[in-house]
Amino acid sequence: MSDKLRIGIIGLGTVGSGVYKSLEKFDNVEIKQIAVRNINKPRSVEVPREILTDNPFDLVNNPEIDVVVELMGGVEPAWSYIETALKNGKHIVTANKELLAKKGEELFNLSEEHNRVVLYEAAIAGGIPIIMPIKTILAGNKITKIQAILNGTTNYILTKMDAEGASYEDVLADAQRLGYAETDPTGDVEGFDAAYKITTLATISFNSRIKFENVYREGITKIRKEDMQKSNELGYKIKLIASATIDENNNADVRVHPMLVPKSAMLAHIDYVTNAVALSGHPIGNIVLSGPGAGEFPTASSVIGDILAIAREFGTTEYLLPMMRCHHHSTANPVDINNTYNKYYLSITAPNAIGVIAKIGAICASKNISLSSILQKGVNENNTAEITVITEECLEKSIKEVVSELTDCEVNSLIRVM
Secondary structure: OOOOEEEEEEOOOHHHHHHHHHHOOOOOEEEEEEEOOOOOOOOOOOOOHHHEEOOHHHHHOOOOOOEEEEOOOOOOOHHHHHHHHHHOOOEEEEOOHHHHHHHHHHHHHHHHHOOOOEEOOHHHHOOOOOHHHHHOOOOOOEEEEEEEEOOHHHHHHHHHHHHHOOOHHHHHHHHHHHOOOOOOOHHHHOOHHHHHHHHHHHHHHHOOEOOHHHOEEOOOOOOOHHHHHHHHHOOEEEEEEEEEEEOOOOEEEEEEEEEEEEOOOHHHHOOOOEEEEEEEEEOOEEEEEEEEOOOHHHHHHHHHHHHHHHHHHOOOOOOOOHHHOOOOOOEOEEOOHHHOEEEEEEEEEEEOOOOHHHHHHHHHHHOOOOEEEEEEEEEOOOOEEEEEEEEOOEEHHHHHHHHHHOOOOEEEEEEEEO
């Protein structure tokens, strides 16, 4: 057996390049092979041509490789490569949040069948250490609540909208020019990326599997600059929040959607591409971990940490890193969003007529919804009024019934309040 841990990397993009540059500093790790789409493509790193292949199956079938580092993303063909690697007795390090969310149960069952470890610190919050702390130092806690900002692109857009009073469309275009948002930003702005991450984060935190298809998801595309202004006036910031709670009966409410976050809360001040994860549990209470959620070296830092964790134990035991293995086999009971209780912000355009505010209040009262505040500021040229409502905690199904009964009004925005 070699005295070095022999690594194969699938993907040499932004993160893969950061991993390659950083691993050169460690003398207990050797990069044996790298799979890329195009061997002849110019790159930001100089890589010996003889270790490159354009066929990842060459790499996962290579008997000289101990650990496969998968950095390509997506479910297929990444799953086929990882499946083959595990069956060939290789350990896995991955940053693939979508694969973990959709194939996690199958992945971890297969890894245990072949007595191999799968590490994925980089898949949840970039450079923020969260998976290993939950699995190790926080292992004695019963975590029951997560509230997190897990997507740098959407946080950047919302922060810019807030700071500059700009529209979503204008800030998105700016983010695309600067490289913070993809040409097709759907995965970020519609909440898919954060939903993948909270699926896995909730699963390991709650010790009970969360099915991705049961995660409620809503993006930021309907957030208006007017909502930003009004929320500020009311003492809030708007953030895309990935949240999860679980009760004593294993009922899990897991979701991603915009929220009005009180300015007194730490998450309200997590700006631009920074990410943060707030955990609540016993006996720890409340803790927040924050840092860079993406980027070449922050994400590479988490990947390298996983590689070195394997390197430290490799060859010393037949069962590597037992605390990092998957130990849960129950599945949480999903909670339908319509059966949840939340506070709500409504922005309403209504006819400027006597009794309109009273009518809104009466419809809410008929659904057992109490109002925390209701505010009208001025009258528009077309004789309509802009009315802002904040409710007390109420049933989601009931607030949707209110919206459907406001037939004389236009509900511009309905956003949940933390």
